[in-house]
Amino acid sequence: MQxxxxxxxxxxxxxxxxxxxxxxxxxxxxAQIIYLFGxxxxxxxxxxxxxxxxxxxxxxxxxxxxxxxxxxxxxxxVFRQGLRNLxxxxxxxxxxxxxxxxxxxxxxITLKGVDIxxxxxxxxxxxxxxxxxxxxxxxxxxxxxxYLLSFFFxxxxxxxxxxxxxxxxxxVIEVNNLYFVIDDLSEFARYPDSVYHGVIRKILTxxxxxxxxxSFPARILMNELxxxxxxxxxxxxxxxxxxxxxxxxxxxxxxxxxxx
Amino acid sequence: MNFxxxxxxxxxxxxxxxxxxxxxxxxxxxxxxxxLAIFFLWSFILRDGKTIQTYDLTSMVxxxxxxxxxxxxxxxxxxxxxxxxxxxxxLTLWLLxxxxxxxxxxxxxxxxxxPLWITSFGGVAIVxxxxxxxxxxxxxIIVNLVTIIxxxxxxxxGFTLGYLFNLLAFWIDRSSGVLMLSSSAAYFLSGAVFPLDxxxxxxxxxxxxxxxxxxxxxxxYLGRVPNSEWPIExxxxxxxxxITVIFTKIIWRIGIKRYQAAGG
Numbered sequence: 424m425q426x427x428x429x430x431x432x433x434x435x436x437x438x439x440x441x442x443x444x445x446x447x448x449x450x451x452x453x454a455q456i457i458y459l460f461g462x463x464x465x466x467x468x469x470x471x472x473x474x475x476x477x478x479x480x481x482x483x484x485x486x487x488x489x490x491x492x493x494x495x496x497x498x499x500x501v502f503r504q505g506l507r508n509l510x511x512x513x514x515x516x517x518x519x520x521x522x523x524x525x526x527x528x529x530x531x532i533t534l535k536g537v538d539i540x541x542x543x544x545x546x547x548x549x550x551x552x553x554x555x556x557x558x559x560x561x562x563x564x565x566x567x568x569x570y571l572l573s574f575f576f577x578x579x580x581x582x583x584x585x586x587x588x589x590x591x592x593x594x595v596i597e598v599n600n601l602y603f604v605i606d607d608l609s610e611f612a613r614y615p616d617s618v619y620h621g622v623i624r625k626i627l628t629x630x631x632x633x634x635x636x637x638s639f640p641a642r643i644l645m646n647e648l649x650x651x652x653x654x655x656x657x658x659x660x661x662x663x664x665x666x667x668x669x670x671x672x673x674x675x676x677x678x679x680x681x682x683x
Numbered sequence: 684m685n686f687x688x689x690x691x692x693x694x695x696x697x698x699x700x701x702x703x704x705x706x707x708x709x710x711x712x713x714x715x716x717x718x719l720a721i722f723f724l725w726s727f728i729l730r731d732g733k734t735i736q737t738y739d740l741t742s743m744v745x746x747x748x749x750x751x752x753x754x755x756x757x758x759x760x761x762x763x764x765x766x767x768x769x770x771x772x773x774l775t776l777w778l779l780x781x782x783x784x785x786x787x788x789x790x791x792x793x794x795x796x797x798p799l800w801i802t803s804f805g806g807v808a809i810v811x812x813x814x815x816x817x818x819x820x821x822x823x824i825i826v827n828l829v830t831i832i833x834x835x836x837x838x839x840x841g842f843t844l845g846y847l848f849n850l851l852a853f854w855i856d857r858s859s860g861v862l863m864l865s866s867s868a869a870y871f872l873s874g875a876v877f878p879l880d881x882x883x884x885x886x887x888x889x890x891x892x893x894x895x896x897x898x899x900x901x902x903x904y905l906g907r908v909p910n911s912e913w914p915i916e917x918x919x920x921x922x923x924x925x926i927t928v929i930f931t932k933i934i935w936r937i938g939i940k941r942y943q944a945a946g947g
Contacts, residue, residue: 450860454867461871468877469728472735476728595705607712610720618727 433534452544459547462488462613477617482559483645484615485551490644491612491637492548494577500544502582504536507602510592518678529671533582555645562644569653573640576656581605581636583663590667593674612637632659688782693794700798707802714803715810718751722814736881737907744817746878746901752807753834754875754897756800759866761845762788763859766852772944785931789842821904829913830904836920837896841869843927850931853938874898892923 466488470481479487509532512518521528556562562570585605611619611627616638619627627634639652700707722744729740738746765788768774777784811818821827848865852858870876872893879888879898888894899916902908908916 446855447857447860450864454860454863457864457867457871461867461876464882465877468882469735473728473733476724604709604712607716610717611723613720614724618723623723 430534430537433537448541452547455544455547459488459492459551463551477615479615479617480559480645482555483641485555486559486645487615487637487641488613489548489550489552489555490574490577490640491609492551493545493574494581494636495609496545496548497542497578498581498585500538500541502533502537502585504538505533506582506585506589508532508535509589510602513592513674513678516679522675529586533586559645566644570640570644573643573653573656576653576660577636577640580632580656580660580663583660583667584632586667587663587670590670590674593670593677608633609636616642628655629659632663635659685782689786689790692787693790693797696791696794697797700795707798710799710802711806714752714755715806717755718748718807718810721747721751722817726817738878738881741817741819742905743878744814745819745905748807748810748814748818749830749901749904750874750897752803753837753900754870754873756796756803757834757838757841757869757873757896758792758796759841759845759869759896760862761842761849762792763849763862765846765849766858766862769850769852769938769942770857774942775944778939784935785843785846785928788846789839792842793838819905821906823906826903826906830900833895833903833916833920834897834900836917836924837873837900840892840920840924840927841896843924843931844869847927847931847934850934850938853934853941869893869896874901892920895920895923 463485466481466484469476470484474480476484509518512521512532521531524531585602588605589602608631611631611633616624616628616634619634624634635652635656639649639656643649643652725743725747726740729735729738729743732739735743764773768777774784777787811820821830844865845862848861849858851861855861872879872888872891873896874888874894875897879885879894880902882888895916899908903913
């Protein structure tokens with residue numbers, strides 16, 4: 424109960440903060456529109472010259488773009504800001520103030536920067552997703568539910584990946600660009616998994632599972648149901664969840680706070 | 684103008700950047716990964732000698748490597764500290780000194796970016812070597828030099844535009860939204876997403892100055908711009924920079940009259 428109250432308080436505070444800078448938020452949204460416009464225009468030009476890319480049609484590619492957009496928006500609005508603060512907390516020794524609170528510390532840190540009011544920016548991704556379904560084939564209810572499950576798996580894998588990376592700050596102090604490595608690697612998720620071959624494909628679906636984040640949900644939505652894709656995602660999720668937990672525990676043993 | 688003060692501040696910023704060497708290593712991922720991902724896409728689409736308009740696999744891969752290198756290393760947001768300083772009153776610190784605020788930040792920015800540029804060029808050189816079978820190498824030193832000159836001009840233009848948008852902090856609470864908007868537009872209009880000459884309405888995109896930050900230097904490198912056009916394009920670039928700087932100075936003069944800060 425206490426944890427739920429805590430989460431509610433954090434969300435309420437973030438909404439007030441976001442509303443104080445409405446023009447700024449609106450301009451940020453316009454920036455997002457331009458960015459997506461660029462992606463969609465690029466796809467239009469590409470598909471004016473080719474019929475499909477690695478078996479992916481225009482509609483499927485749009486579903487992939489929308490899925491990645493939604494993943495990034497939800498991740499950056501809900502989890503990103505909080506996780507991003509961890510290196511600074513470790514570096515300055517302020518992590519103590521979180522460890523002393525009577526709640527689960529990783530969740531408190533992760534949700535500290537939650538920005539629920541900013542989730543309206545997902546509307547663009549949802550719009551593109553609906554459009555992709557209109558110009559492609561409409562999914563069945565089972566397919567759509569499987570898509571949601573696959574999307575959820577992708578989101579949690581992304582959060583765990585980020586968590587693993589920021590936990591390195593327990594050992595590597597003063598690395599401001601650490602968090603952006605996942606952003607950079609996400610570039611691989613912009614394109615369908617079928618454009619990658621051999622070892623690179625294996626790496627991008629296992630050790631660095633960036634490709635499965637967007638490609639797998641989009642494939643499930645636009646084609647028939649792939650149970651093996653969901654199983655693959657679940658295995659990757661469990662692996663990175665365990666890794667993040669081990670790194671957090673080991674990191675805490677290594678941590679020296681300001682008050683200790 | 685006391686250049687020693689500006690050069691001194693540039694050196695200081697350079698030392699500051701070099702102090703965090705691990706950041707330089709991580710910066711490499713920002714420069715290397717996007718073109719690598721794009722390479723996989725294009726090597727798949729343009730395999731077996733296919734082309735899209737005038738671009739085959741080698742010219743497309745070379746175009747993206749060059750453009751991504753230049754665009755990611757162009758400071759379209761200038762320095763967010765400029766807008767923050769106006770909002771929280773830190774600008775007063777600079778107003779008391781006998782220096783030009785625009786040039787001070789230009790030099791500081793160049794100083795802080797030099798280590799990043801060197802790192803980027805080193806990283807991209809490795810990518811060039813790794814993808815050597817898919818690259819059009821430019822052996823003419825003059826062409827390479829002209830490519831760099833146009834890109835440096837693009838940097839000054841990109842910075843000036845970012846500086847201008849930071850000055851909006853004189854009127855609005857936060858200029859970060861404007862900067863995000865302008866950076867997104869600049870990224871697209873400079874040709875980092877797609878070659879501007881194969882986009883619909885290309886006449887519009889090619890008439891804008893953003894092309895000098897990525898697309899145009901890449902075209903020079905690929906040998907697609909005749910030597911006779913270089914001086915005309917250079918004059919155009921300088922004119923755009925001059926117009927933007929003049930506009931910046933006007934905005935600064937109007938904005939500084941509104942500026943309020945508390946304390947000493």
